[in-house]
Amino acid sequence: MSTQLKLDNRYGRTRDRRSRRIAIASAGVVGAALLALVAWTTVSSALGSVDTDATGFEVVDEHEVVVSFQVSGAADKPLACALEAQDTEHGVVGWRIVEYPADGGLRRAFTETIPTTALATNGLVTSCWIP
Structure with a gap:
C-alpha cells in the first residue's frame, strides 16, 4: 500500500461510488424542492395581488x-x-x-x-x- 493511499484511508478522503451517488441525488432532490418552493411563493403572491x-x-x-x-x-x-x-x-x-x-x-x-x-x-x- 502506498503512502498516499494510507493517508487517504487514515483521514477519510476516499469515498466509494455509491455514497457519492447518494450525495448527488440528495442534493438534486433538495435543489428541486427549493425551486418548487420559490415557484409556489411567486405564483401565490401574484394571484393575491391587486x-x-x-x-x-x-x-x-x-x-x-x-x-x-x-x-x-x-x-x-x-x-x-x-x-x-x-x-x-x-x-x-x-x-x-x-x-x-x-x-x-x-x-x-x-x-x-x-x-x-x-x-x-x-x-x-x-x-x-x-x-
Whole structure:
C-alpha cells in the first residue's frame, strides 16, 4: 500500500461510488424542492395581488376632490382602497378608506369623493388590497 493511499484511508478522503451517488441525488432532490418552493411563493403572491391605475381627478372646491381609478386582479374578492388628496407641497389634506364588495369582473372602475380640509391640487389612490 502506498503512502498516499494510507493517508487517504487514515483521514477519510476516499469515498466509494455509491455514497457519492447518494450525495448527488440528495442534493438534486433538495435543489428541486427549493425551486418548487420559490415557484409556489411567486405564483401565490401574484394571484393575491391587486393593481391600481389612477385615471383622473377633479378638484371640486376647497372641501372635496373626486378621484377616478381602475382596479384589476381581484375577481370575486372584496377590495379596500386608500385614497388621498394632497396640496401643493404634497401634504395630505384629505384621505378616505373605501371598501367594495366582491364582483366577478377582472377590471373594475370606481369614482370616489375625498373630503378635504384645505384646497387640494391632486387626488390619488395610495393602495388597494384584499381585506
